[in-house]
Amino acid sequence: MITGLGVTAPGGIGTAAFWDLISSGRTATRRISLFDPTGFRSRIAAEIDFDPAACGLSPQEIRRMDRAAQLGVVSAREALADSGLTLEDVPPERRGVSIGSAVGCTSGLEQEYVVVSDGGREWLVDPAYAVPHLYGYMVPSTLAVEVAWAAQAEGPVALVSTGCTAGLDAVGHGYRLVQEGVADVVIAGATDAPISPITVACFDAIKATSPNNDDPEHASRPFDRDRDGFVLGEGSAVMVLEEREAALRRGAEIYAEIVGFANRSNAYHMTGLKPDGREMAEAIRAALREARLNPEDVDYINAHGSGTRQNDRHETAAFKDALGEHAYKTPVSSIKSMVGHSLGAIGSIEVAASVLAIKHDVIPPTANLHTPDPECDLDYVPLTAREQPVDVVLSVGSGFGGFQTAMLLAQG
Amino acid sequence: MSKRNTTTRSGRAPDERVVVTGIGVTAPNGVGTEAYWAATLDGKSGLARITHFDPERYPTRVAGVVQEFDAAEYVPSRLIVQTDHWTHLGLAATAMALDDAGVDPAELPEYEMAVVTASSSGGNEFGQREIEKLWSKGPQYVGVYQSIAWFYAATTGQVSIRYGMRGPCGVICAEQAGGLDVAAQARRLLRREARLVVTGGTDASRSPYALVAQITSGMLSTRDDPVRAYLPFDVDACGHVPGEGGAMLIAEGESAARDRGAVPYGVIAGYGASFDPRPEPGRPPRANLARAIRLALDDARVRPDQVDVVFADAVGVPERDLAEAAAIGEVFGPRAVPVTAPKTMTGRLYGGGAALDLATALLAIRDGVIPPTVGVTSPAPGCDLDLVLGAARETPVRTALVLARGYGGFNSALVVTAP
Numbered sequence: 001m002i003t004g005l006g007v008t009a010p011g012g013i014g015t016a017a018f019w020d021l022i023s024s025g026r027t028a029t030r031r032i033s034l035f036d037p038t039g040f041r042s043r044i045a046a047e048i049d050f051d052p053a054a055c056g057l058s059p060q061e062i063r064r065m066d067r068a069a070q071l072g073v074v075s076a077r078e079a080l081a082d083s084g085l086t087l088e089d090v091p092p093e094r095r096g097v098s099i100g101s102a103v104g105c106t107s108g109l110e111q112e113y114v115v116v117s118d119g120g121r122e123w124l125v126d127p128a129y130a131v132p133h134l135y136g137y138m139v140p141s142t143l144a145v146e147v148a149w150a151a152q153a154e155g156p157v158a159l160v161s162t163g164c165t166a167g168l169d170a171v172g173h174g175y176r177l178v179q180e181g182v183a184d185v186v187i188a189g190a191t192d193a194p195i196s197p198i199t200v201a202c203f204d205a206i207k208a209t210s211p212n213n214d215d216p217e218h219a220s221r222p223f224d225r226d227r228d229g230f231v232l233g234e235g236s237a238v239m240v241l242e243e244r245e246a247a248l249r250r251g252a253e254i255y256a257e258i259v260g261f262a263n264r265s266n267a268y269h270m271t272g273l274k275p276d277g278r279e280m281a282e283a284i285r286a287a288l289r290e291a292r293l294n295p296e297d298v299d300y301i302n303a304h305g306s307g308t309r310q311n312d313r314h315e316t317a318a319f320k321d322a323l324g325e326h327a328y329k330t331p332v333s334s335i336k337s338m339v340g341h342s343l344g345a346i347g348s349i350e351v352a353a354s355v356l357a358i359k360h361d362v363i364p365p366t367a368n369l370h371t372p373d374p375e376c377d378l379d380y381v382p383l384t385a386r387e388q389p390v391d392v393v394l395s396v397g398s399g400f401g402g403f404q405t406a407m408l409l410a411q412g
Numbered sequence: 413m414s415k416r417n418t419t420t421r422s423g424r425a426p427d428e429r430v431v432v433t434g435i436g437v438t439a440p441n442g443v444g445t446e447a448y449w450a451a452t453l454d455g456k457s458g459l460a461r462i463t464h465f466d467p468e469r470y471p472t473r474v475a476g477v478v479q480e481f482d483a484a485e486y487v488p489s490r491l492i493v494q495t496d497h498w499t500h501l502g503l504a505a506t507a508m509a510l511d512d513a514g515v516d517p518a519e520l521p522e523y524e525m526a527v528v529t530a531s532s533s534g535g536n537e538f539g540q541r542e543i544e545k546l547w548s549k550g551p552q553y554v555g556v557y558q559s560i561a562w563f564y565a566a567t568t569g570q571v572s573i574r575y576g577m578r579g580p581c582g583v584i585c586a587e588q589a590g591g592l593d594v595a596a597q598a599r600r601l602l603r604r605e606a607r608l609v610v611t612g613g614t615d616a617s618r619s620p621y622a623l624v625a626q627i628t629s630g631m632l633s634t635r636d637d638p639v640r641a642y643l644p645f646d647v648d649a650c651g652h653v654p655g656e657g658g659a660m661l662i663a664e665g666e667s668a669a670r671d672r673g674a675v676p677y678g679v680i681a682g683y684g685a686s687f688d689p690r691p692e693p694g695r696p697p698r699a700n701l702a703r704a705i706r707l708a709l710d711d712a713r714v715r716p717d718q719v720d721v722v723f724a725d726a727v728g729v730p731e732r733d734l735a736e737a738a739a740i741g742e743v744f745g746p747r748a749v750p751v752t753a754p755k756t757m758t759g760r761l762y763g764g765g766a767a768l769d770l771a772t773a774l775l776a777i778r779d780g781v782i783p784p785t786v787g788v789t790s791p792a793p794g795c796d797l798d799l800v801l802g803a804a805r806e807t808p809v810r811t812a813l814v815l816a817r818g819y820g821g822f823n824s825a826l827v828v829t830a831p
Contacts, residue, residue, distance in 0.1 A: 039550060039551055039552075040551050041551075041552075092689065093686065093700070093703065097687070102563060102564075102565075103563060104534075104564065104585075109625075110543065113540075113543055113547075113621060114547060116621065116624060117544065117547065117621070119547055119548070120543070120544050120545075120546065120547025120548035120549075121548060123465070123540075123544065123620060124465060124466065124469060124620050125620050125621050125624050126469075126624075127469070127470055127471070127624045127627055130624050130625070130627065130628050131628070132628055133628070134624065134625045134628040135625045135626055135627075135628045135629040135819065136819075136820070137625065138533055138536070138617070138622060138625040138626070139532050139533065139585065139587050139762075139819055139820075140532075140534075140564055140585045141532070141585045141586050141587050141590070141818055141819070141820060141822065142819075142820060144585075144586070144820075145819075145820030145821060145822075148687050148821065149689075149690040152689070153687060154686055154687045154688070154689060154700055155685070155686065155687065156685040156686070156687070157586070157685070157687040157821070157822060158584050158585075158586060158593060159584065159585040159586060160582065160583065160584060160585075161531065161563070161564035161565055161583045161584075161585050162565050162568070162581070162582055162583050163563060163565045163569070166565075166583075169582065173582075176600065180600075197546055197547075197551065198539075198542070198543050198546055198554070198558070200551070201546050201551040201554040201558075202542070202554055202558040202559040203559060204551060204552075204554070205554050205555060205556045205558060205559065206556050206559055208559070262580065263580045263581070263582075264523060264578055264579065264580065265526075265527075265569075265572045265577065265578050265579065265580075265581045266578065267522070267572045267573050267575070267576045267577055267578045268573065269573065270494070270560040270566075270569050270570070270573065271559070271560060279578055282523055282578075286605070399565075400559065400560055400563070400565070400569065401560075401565045401566070401568060401569025401572070401581075402569055402572060402573060402581075403565070403569070403581060
């Protein structure tokens with residue numbers, strides 16, 4: 001059961017602001033302001049106007065934590081407060097943590113690299129200029145450490161780093177820990193803050209990101225015929241997972257239930273996707289089996305929908321393969337059109353969107369979808385949200401390394 | 413909610429015994445399982461002054477670097493250029509482990525094979541080269557492989573692709589503890605849906621920037637004599653030496669392994685994990701390692717007096733060594749079980765470290781011998797342990813406990829037993 005939610009995403013801080021944005025069809029993509037992007041191929045991103053002090057972080061926390069850690073901790077605190085969970089309900093040793101991230105503390109690592117290398121001039125970087133928390137930036141597990149401290153968790157703690165499916169995989173891992181009784185509560189989610197020069201440059205190099213620098217608000221165009229790559233984003237979402245009976249006993253409000261989770265790999269290429277979507281379809285089928293659901297039960301698909309040429313075609317094929325005729329009747333949308341692609345974080349942000357779709361019976365739209373692509377011929381809920389009953393959501397992710405993940409969420 | 417039948421939801425074999433049938437090692441004191449094992453039993457250390465760059469300006473100048481490793485022996489050349497040294501070591505160890513297990517992945521169902529590895533510092537050497545190009549020359553000089561070489565999932569992804577393993581792959585990072593966490597995840601997958609899992613990890617925190625980052629942890633040794641640089645539990649303990657490499661393991665359900673005639677090294681019998689609370693100034697740190705040990709023993713249905721050896725985390729920082737010794741003492745009693753730290757011969761390998769300890773524990777079970785802890789001569793007051801010092805100790809080993817702690821508070825414990 002998901003009993004608490006925290007989201008820190010482009011367009012506004014907090015779950016309410018996030019839902020307001022994605023249900024309105026507005027976009028939070030813009031010219032990069034976190035650094036000067038002049039000279040880069042893609043100079044746009046979905047950024048958060050993030051003031052860590054205003055979000056309740058102390059001066060020491062701000063100094064100690066990289067931006068990804070800050071985003072994760074702010075979401076974790078919101079989720080915990082939202083859940084109403086107390087130490088009397090669940091003591092530290094029965095609290096677990098499962099946090100996903102694709103690139104860990106890259107932003108902090110890059111900032112400090114620039115200093116110790118004196119602007120990239122020294123291979124033998126100067127230790128005299130290293131900040132005391134640099135090791136914490138090198139190891140991505142720091143993100144889980146910070147959330148565990150924030151959540152007073154002393155049970156199993158993990159940092160899941162399966163690239164762009166890490167957010168879904170981390171929530172799925174947390175779901176397993178609760179299911180197996182390893183922990184009574186798991187604080188699960190993901191965070192990434194990749195809008196830094198090295199990450200922007202590495203996607204430039206393979207032309208994965210959109211070069212539509214003249215029109216950033218409309219640059220993320222999943223499923224549109226004229227899509228030309230993803231728009232990088234940042235953010236985090238964290239949720240409180242607990243077993244049904246325990247949640248009911250303490251009178252918790254239940255957002256939704258995770259009922260199925262599966263991941264598969266394409267073993268094909270680190271970045272390339274075959275158009276048939278075969279392994280993603282297999283993940284979807286495995287998740288449906290675990291959930292004991294039929295394809296016809298799926299009310300809404302929260303797509304990966306990154307807006308690259310190959311992804312949207314791959315994914316469309318996977319939905320048809322796994323759901324058959326029902327794929328044509330199922331609304332599909334991509335919130336990356338509005339909040340960009342925050343790599344490992346986005347999977348958990350999309351779980352949050354799925355949960356909120358169930359709560360509000362509203363399907364968030366795919367923004368910027370004006371020109372249908374003949375190869376993407378499903379119902380992608382273009383431009384405006386749709387009010388309709390939503391009981392079961394399929395949320396999927398796909399990422400570098402060939403990872404394909406599917407999760408099913410149901411009304412709790 | 414009406415659509416679903418919400419009766420039982422269980423894996424296909426929740427109590428299936430999970431065995432390790434293949435081991436591949438790339439370690440500073442030996443490449444290849446038997447070379448590593450022979451060196452380890454002989455007390456032969458792989459620690460030496462760093463030579464892949466000039467370490468003179470750094471306070472730490474000794475490391476465990478994998479010697480005489482030619483990636484081209486194990487990895488196709490087109491893959492070598494796309495990947496960091498860390499992944500080369502992982503691909504090599506995987507090739508050895510699959511060969512050792514005598515398994516041909518092409519003959520197994522594609523969706524029932526998975527890869528789950530630990531990582532801690534990713535492709536830092538590849539990454540430092542690319543970030544240097546960016547900052548010294550400009551963004552257009554960053555190469556096309558940066559996006560897939562440095563991120564923490566690179567090794568899992570490349571192993572999956574190389575062997576056509578399309579099952580539920582994963583990556584877990586918990587610094588030094590990750591190698592045990594992925595073994596537990598492998599067991600979970602084998603009990604639920606997988607038939608073969610490649611697990612373990614390698615790491616290579618070897619770039620100058622990675623060394624500088626490690627130095628800021630305050631836990632690295634600054635002693636120049638490789639023999640005296642890493643002395644866990646010793647009165648002269650002064651931090652640890654960083655190392656690179658690790659081990660990959662092939663895990664299978666016992667019945668499937670036996671059916672194909674495999675000879676298991678041992679059983680992944682129990683696992684427990686806990687996390688330490690944030691240290692608060694002015695208060696003694698509270699450690700939860702003992703709880704992880706008890707969870708692992710309970711999970712394995714093993715009593716403390718049945719454990720034949722403990723492979724210690726042995727971080728080499730006096731107060732943390734004392735905490736570990738106290739946890740071992742709390743569960744087993746004073747000097748009640750042999751304790752060893754063969755990582756004194758390799759340095760701490762982070763994402764690869766606990767996987768290598770796990771491989772070493774399985775070899776100890778196979779050959780009935782406990783490898784030594786080298787360098788340590790005078791255990792510190794309070795480290796009331798039966799340390800296996802100086803030379804290997806021949807004794808039947810049926811049950812081994814492996815401990816690992818990850819930076820920030822991770823505690824993992826894994827019990828392996830004779831097949």
